[in-house]
Amino acid sequence: MNRGTFEIYDMGEIKGFLKYRRQDVGYRSVGERVLDFKEVELPLTPDEIHQQTARCMDCGIPFCHGAGCPLKNCIPDINELVYKGRWREACEYLHSTNNFPEITGRVCPAPCEAACTLSINDEPVLIRHIEFQIALWGFQQGWIRPKPPARKTGKRVAVAGSGPAGLAAAQQLARAGHSVVVFEKDQKIGGMLRYGIPDFKLEKWVVDRRIEQLAAEGVEFEEGVNVGEDISIRYLRKMFDCVCLAMGARQPRDIAVQGRGYENIVFAMEYLTAQNRRCAGEEVNGNGVVTAKDKVVVVIGGGDTGSDCVGTARRQGAKKIYQLEILPRPPQTRPPDTPWPGWPRIMRTSSSHEEGCERLWGVMTKNFSGYERRVGEVHCCRVEWSKEAGGWKIKEPPGSDFVLKADLVLLAMGFLHVEHEGLIRNLDLKLDEKGNVPADSYQTSEPWVFAAGDTINGASLVVSAINSGREAAAAIDCWLRGA
């Protein structure tokens, strides 16, 4: 009995990473998936998952957990439990740090995998998808149930915004026994999760399911209410012990060049939101009519939002899609200036890219030209980057100008900060030089006002928002208990 049982308790399999290769998630075939907005990923089978967990080495220093994951998910422990088939505990473990693993399991870029020790000289453990599978299994088995608090504290908290930060904060606060009301100015709860992320990455029933859980735990939702406008600050102050701002960082970065005023130059988020509404059967108005069907689309900005635009435009039936990025084309492997375990600047190809688009690097947009109110051409040039004393410098090589014909231009150059109009202004909060709401341990310049997520940090990842929401909730809980 003493022999042979070794592998049962030992982490994964010794040298499992030598035995099994990383097996990435599959996708539905391009031809099939561009015809609809359904999720594109194809989950692995349980056997495959078992093998993938066997690759985890249970490092003495798990960089995935300690350096990669903003939520500090206990990745080695979770992998081990899955490896041993103890899914229920894995599910419990996962939820002890992450409120919405079914969401992060779908949309997270997985900084944990970049930090995985195996990524140094091999392929990292398939962390994100294992997370996805745990959540999948957890819901199927009914293990993920509402956890209403044993007793209520009688304290009331308002949460402004229902994106990942707001929802995580709300759930944590409700479970600690506080009465929580989430205000959302949009028609439905979910914020960026609902309106920012395309359905082909995150179908919205996933969000709805989680919202039901929150509701069952006692969280109240007020949709279509713009706090600070529809509800006065005085009312808020009176009705709630404190408020948590979780409105994201929705102010997009604009491009101030000639011709910006053409009406078919739109911000990516407006474009994506419209499609999300369309998918959900919501009413679409204004710019919402914009569609890429049979158009030549130029997406400006090489990041994830840009990629989402590419995927959306493809599904809408675009004729040709360009994606422009001002930075040079990244290398295939990790360059020395973004060392492990940080997030590497490497060439990434998303499922949307695979669906067909032309990606151009080191390209700057100089101006737009068009006919009447519609853009017709994007005028670009090549840029070269060089490192100098004061930092990176860009140079325009002479004669590198070129023109792209365009029927639709999508601006996906990132976000600046939280929208200042409305609540922020009315609360008279201090702002930092970047335009974010500064917070000391999640508390703003107004003691009863807390903030979480992109509102304080600027635009970032969903996981970071969830983490921020959790930590803000802990700070609020502490403040409420002390108060």
Added chain:
Amino acid sequence: MALKLKNQGLYETRYEHDSCGIGAVVNISGVKDHSIIEYGRQILLNLHHRGAAGADETTGDGAGILFQIPHEFFFVECEKAGISLPEPSKYGVGMVFGLKDAGLRERCDRILEDAIAYYGMRAIGWREAPVRSDCLGKIALESEPSIRQVFVDGAGLEEEAFERHLYLARRRAERLVRETFGEEGEDFYVASLSCRTICYKGMFMARQLFAYYPDLEDRRVKSALAIVHQRYSTNTFPSWRLAQPFHCIAHNGEINTLSGNRSWMRAREPKMSSGLLPACACPHADRGDNICDLLPVLSPEMSDSACFDSVLELLVRAGRSMPHAMMMMIPEAFGLKYHISTDKRAFYEYHSAIMEPWDGPAAMVFTDGRLIGGTLDRNGLRPCRYLVTTDGLAILASEAGVVEFEPQRIKRKGRLRPGHMFLVDTVEGRIITDNDIKSKIARQRPYRRWLEENRIELRGLFDAPKPVQSDPETTLQRMRAFGYTAEELKMVLTPMVLDGQEPIGSMGDDTPLAVLSDRPRLLFSYFKQLFAQVTNPPIDPLREGLVMSLMTFTGRRRNLLDETPQHCRQLKLPHPVLANQDIERLRAVNRADFKAATTRAVFDADTSDAGGSLRRGLDLLVANAKKAISDGASLIIISDREISESKAAIPSLLAVAAVHRGLLNEGLRGEAGLIVESGEPREVMHFCLLCGYGANAINPYLAFECLEQLQRSGEAPADMEQTAAADNYIAAVKKGILKTMSKMGISTLRSYSGAQLFEAIGLNGPFIDKYFTGTSSRISGIGLEEIAQEALARHKAAFEIRAGGAMELEFGGEYHFRNSGERHLWNPVTVSRLQHAVINNDAKAYADYAVAVNDQSRKLCTLRGLFEFIAGEPVPLEEVEPASEIIKRFCTGAMSHGSISKEAHECIAVAMNRLGAMSNTGEGGEDPARYTPEPNGDSKSCGIKQVASGRFGVTVNYLANAKELQIKMAQGAKPGEGGQLPGHKVTDEIARLRYSTPGVTLISPPPHHDIYSIEDLAQLIYDLKCGNPEARVSVKLVAEVGVGTVAAGVAKGNADEVLISGHDGGTGASPLSSIKHTGCPWELGLAETQQVLVMNGLRDRIRVQVDGQLKTGRDVVVAALLGAERFGFGTAALVTLGCTLLRKCHEGACPFGIGTQDPQLRSRFRGKPEYIERFMNFVAEEVRRIMAQLGLRKFEDMVGRVDRLGVRKAIEHWKARGLDFSAVFRLPDTSGGKAIRQTNGQPRKIGDNLDWEILEKAKSTIENKQKILIEMPIRNVNRTVGAILSNRIVRRFGPQGLPDGTIEVVFRGSAGQSFGAFLASGVTFRLIGESNDYVGKGLSGGRIIVQTPEGSPFAAYENVIVGNTVLYGATGGEAFINGVAGERFAVRNSGATAVVEGVGDHGCEYMTAGVVVVLGQTGCNFAAGMSGGVAYVLDEAAAWGGFDTLCNLDLVELESIWHEEDKKLLKDLIERHLHRTGSARARQILDAWPDMVGKFVKVMPMDYRNALQRMRAAEHRDTETTPATEEVFR
């Protein structure tokens, strides 16, 4: 005695050690003659090398002689002084060391005379003993006492009674002087007071003893017997009174369990009484039968040997015979593996209910004036050889050949075997054999029947553990209350349950000390295990476990000085772990003479005054325990089962210590056994601590419930029987306790119990003094208040409502990093920044790293984090010594090729050689190919070559290619244990370098089998200096309290450098409990070492190195200021090569090709020498910047400047603020120009080696390989003959040496230790005579022949001709031994061929290659740990059980000799033996070969056979390209 030892700084006198040479000589018929004294003198002079000299090289550590009162001499001398002596034996003589102050001396004299009168005798006069003070060394002279003899008239008392009365009078005088004068009277000392014997001793080197006392040279001084002693002390302030012999004994060794023995003696005192020792009438007597002149039996200033002597004397005076008392105090092992009689076993078992063994290495010679004898401890850890002459003389001594006789005069030669006794009765005029003595004593009372009728038998009371009835609902809650973590379940308990083994880990410890941790830590974690290093050896619990025992008796103890059947009316436990069922049964027992009472160990949890509440809880607990005793309980169960929301558990260690201490103080400890029933203990360390502070048995009820929990969760297989889980768990705990005891060199739990072999770190003085009295705690720290707060924090966390989603148990993070867990110095930030820095040569990234590390340590990870530099006038950076110079002081840690890959090992060597610094081979040998430089000028040869207990690949060529030779006494991660290399790392290549078998796990012996004491270490240092006269020798120690005194001993042993390792150092594989709980931070060990070396005036001649988690320049500077001159980096160097601390080295699964031997993984190695070079540069530059700030230009100016270190102001941490570093920062007294760093070297001591003479004679041979035959005499003082010669041969001719038989040297006489050490090929040594220990140590291809001289009257095969530990670590060559060898013949033999005519215990232990033929008897435990090679043993013992009962069959199989191959090999070897030695035994065997061959047994290691088969199979596969090994390690 002007120089008195005082505790100062980190130095504590009680950690002094000594060790020695001893001897006894007797005329068996009792004929008195001066020649006996003369022989004593010869013995001492010839044991001179076993003693040591102090810093002045003329003060010895102590020598003395004890012999019969020379009546003829005294009669005349006393006449002259006007004293008229009565008949012999009608008067007694006292040897009195008096105070220098005449007035005080006078008053002491009166007290002594009054005491004599008090017991009805009369002092009839004083004689000034003539002395020649001018022969003394400076230090001895300063402390010289007045030495006088007092003569006592026995007033007609019969001899025994007279002796007893003198004893009482002496004890009375000692007591009264102590009471009257206190410290002032400390120098009053009665060296002997007896009507039979007298003792002359003092602070001498051997030769000074006789020069100092002219009496001893007077031919009228005659005696029939004498015992002599020569001391080697670790300090240079030995006092006169510590010289031996004492009143009855001379001791070579060390009593490790002294602290426990002291406590238990105190516990026994209240019940002591004896009809022979009359009641005292003194007014202090508070009870009728008091013998208060004798109390306390042991006083604090007594050394271990003195304590032993004192108790032995008490037992003897109270009526037991001296051999009987010896058997009680040093019982031999009586486990079932020993062939001993039932009565003898019963005798030992009965006495184990009365007294715990005084455990530790011991060779004792003893005498009562009529009987004289010697005995060895159960492990036989000190050599003791004897000879008997045809004219009735017997000589017993630490070495053979101390007195030379012509061969014809020697009737018999032998050695004392472990646990055996040698006795001569001068009245009966005969030698009494071990068996005769012991059988007689064992049958003098019906001990066996007494035991059978009285002992409370386990089997009647308990069954095998049954499934636990627990309350699963609250299990997790209670686990939280006792601080269980998820990590503990996974990493500690699960392996224990599944495998019955302690879990293994790697890469050391980088978490904070308990006192620096923010997390509430268990009280257990404030203690560190002590361990044996140098001054006594650890025991080998794995291979020599048969000497160890966990059996205990517990219950009420009775009068020590009497023996009755009721003495063993106690509960006998086979081990100290009680299952949950057991304790319920115990509770139910209720007999008039045996019942158990339960006391509750809880305190109020609802309180704002945590400390007060805990104190009240403790007081109540102790009061209840006392009450239970007065109600008649003989077992007290200290229980925390009844915790609740309002009642928290008292930390179990505190509870047991408080009760133990409380009962001791009241004189009640002997009345009852203590059993702990607690939810807290689960790890091995916990059990050890509880036992060490007084628990007799432990029921870890929650740990058992936890096993259920593991099954419920699926961690342990559900089909595993609950009882099997419990059995495995208990088995793991038992193994762990044995291992912990063994580290301290202790064999039995009975003597470990209460011995307090721990030091505390971070507990304050008042707290320690109250509950853990006598434990060292050197930097103060927290007390009851904080401990209560920690307990309550855990308690509250268990009972408060937790936020939804949180896990039931916290992870912990003690072993693996977790964000929410314990802090680690190596964490994602430090590892990644350092790697970035060295890969991209990025100084900024290094700075980030250094800040992160230094800040981490400021965030209280390490003691040095609490220090700050005291700035001086800054100097410009350019003026500071360049980095390239500083780097030369750096070395890398001892990481063997084996634990790490070839690629990593060579990369480190290349880097360090480029820098002019040194890398270290570690304990794994080195490929000779690396001695040739690379074409590009790089060298892969490690500067430092390590010599560890496994002696892997330690050939003379290895030694010859070293710049420095390092003796690894201990390793930071697992001091007291041997290195481990898991089988999957032993590839073909590794096996070749280590001379072992591929695929077979290598565990090195815990001790160096040639270092059982400090004088042995001096011997090995001498050996290595001979093996390479140009290399420096360093000794690696691990920091623990007392390491400074060991270092002083090392300095006296002539080492050039001492390395102090921190407890936190890395490792490739080590039990987790060792990584976490053994040793102390280097800051403490280094500071202590520096202080003690300076105090002793030894610092100038020895360099000090430090290692253990050194990471930055700041670390280096702190270490330098504390006294280090060199610095070792281990883990940090690996991190630069890509290690990210997976802590998987022990699994060989390193994905970076470092801690692995898997070719697939090794190919992933991406480290470069440049990375290490850059790291060393960065560190040196950081050092320079700090030096500039401190205003120091030269590195050497920093060394030892503790005045430039201070403690950070305003330490806010709630636990750390109680720390006090004044002892660490104490500047040692440097008066008299004592150096604080190395300024000179060690004196060269190999100049008088016999080899120089041989080399001179063999000059032409060394030039041109001419054959030569040399003859010369040899004596026991000629040590390590052959090593220098061999060094010169391999330096000239390379590892292959000379052609066979080129040089032959014939010696006649008794050779000293290490005869033929490292003998190279082409040399034959023929010794006609005998030899001491370590013959053929590290034999490297040469041939050794030891033959009995022609004309010896005895049969060679019945007599001992060579000592212990022959052929240790031999890698090649042959030995033919024409006689019997001692213990551990061919231990770690890895290639030599040997024929011998009989061996002692543990023959062929740990052997990995070679062939051994034994033509006679073997001792027990043959072939333990033997994984390679073959042995053939002549099994003539079939009549009484056969060889298989003596052989350890764990790894080997016994086969008959039927293969022609075997027959031929065996016969050939025996023929060669005959040819070489002329052995009569060999001739006999060959003459009857067809009959005899059938009596041989072949000892074949199973793994070896398998490996051979695999390799053979692989060879036959012609098309197979895979090397054979891949299969082997897969």
